[in-house]
Amino acid sequence: MLLTLLFVVTTSGAWSWFHLGNRIPSPGIVLGFHRVMPGFGFSDRPIGETEREILATTNLFNGDFTNRLMDRYSVFFAEWRRESGPGFQVLHTPDACWVSLGAVPKRAGQLEHLTLRVNDNPLPFECRAYEMPESHRLEATMWCAIVGGRPMPESPQADAEFDATRSSSSRTQTASRRRMWNFFLQSLLDRTPAIESKQFARFSTPVNGDTAETFERLRHFGESWLYSLPPNVNPQSE
Numbered sequence: 001m002l003l004t005l006l007f008v009v010t011t012s013g014a015w016s017w018f019h020l021g022n023r024i025p026s027p028g029i030v031l032g033f034h035r036v037m038p039g040f041g042f043s044d045r046p047i048g049e050t051e052r053e054i055l056a057t058t059n060l061f062n063g064d065f066t067n068r069l070m071d072r073y074s075v076f077f078a079e080w081r082r083e084s085g086p087g088f089q090v091l092h093t094p095d096a097c098w099v100s101l102g103a104v105p106k107r108a109g110q111l112e113h114l115t116l117r118v119n120d121n122p123l124p125f126e127c128r129a130y131e132m133p134e135s136h137r138l139e140a141t142m143w144c145a146i147v148g149g150r151p152m153p154e155s156p157q158a159d160a161e162f163d164a165t166r167s168s169s170s171r172t173q174t175a176s177r178r179r180m181w182n183f184f185l186q187s188l189l190d191r192t193p194a195i196e197s198k199q200f201a202r203f204s205t206p207v208n209g210d211t212a213e214t215f216e217r218l219r220h221f222g223e224s225w226l227y228s229l230p231p232n233v234n235p236q237s238e
Contacts, residue, residue, distance in 0.1 A: 028149040029121055030229040031199050033061065033077050037225065040065040040073075065225075073205050073221050080198040093154075094128060094141055094202065095161065095175035099168055102133030105161055108211045112156055114142065114219055119228040124153040127215060129207060140214045141204035142222060147183075148197065155182045201226060 036042070044063040061077040099105065108129040115122050125142040132139050145152045160166060160174045203222050207214045 029123070029146055029151065030149065031077075031118065031146060031201055032227050032229050033075070033201065034225055034227070035061070037065055040067050042066075045074075065221075071205065071208075071217075073203055073218070073225075075225060076200075076202045078200050092200075093126070093143060093145070093175070093179060094130065094204075095157070095179065096172050098130055098132075099161075099175060100172045102168060103130040103139075104133075104164065105129070105157065105171075106131055106138060107162060108138060108207065110140070110211055110215055113153060114215065116142075116144075116219055116222050116226075118223060118226050121228050123151055125219075125222065126154055129211065138207035138211075139204050140207050140211070140218050141202060142215070142218055143200065143202035146199040152183060154179060 042063055042065050047060055047062050059079050059081075061075065063075060065073045065075060094103070095105070106129045110127050110129055112127055113124050114127050116125050117123075123144055125144045128141050130139050130141065131137070155178060158174055158178060161171050161178075163171070201222075203218065203225060205214065205218050205221070
């Protein structure tokens, strides 16, 4: 009886917190992206059925933009509509997905966060550098997850994620736990239920020369590729 009462109180309390309390006003950010960019060619990279099932969305954009200097920028954009149901799809960041495939996170002097101005919205983006398994070159990448119109920045990476003596699965689990705990805390503090619509944007380029300059080029590319839409507008790509 006591366990039943405790369950009812906990469940009703959680529901009341998210649905009856005064939610912190959301900035209502909705991202869009350009399918065509001046000075760039684009190569589509279809995502396999298994990856689509893991990501649990069919609304994907994935491929490479390349300019005349052969600078390559890989992009990925996905969204999950509120009506699709709850889930933790925003946990599928490169810290988990790329590392599970053999990429190794590196401290290359980059900041862990950079702010991009997408139209008039300052958005915090995660910054990472990975040694890629196929080429062993460093790949600079940035990403941002938006839940219910609100950016969800991550907590700093754990030292264990850089420990080369640990297996890739162990480093992946560490990153996933960090991201899940951060997502839970942010959702709790902001009263943002997991069923809210989500967007995820990621772009990357090989580190060529100075790491800081590479990330600056990457930030400039991201500000050109992405744009923001008015709240309550369905995302549309151009």
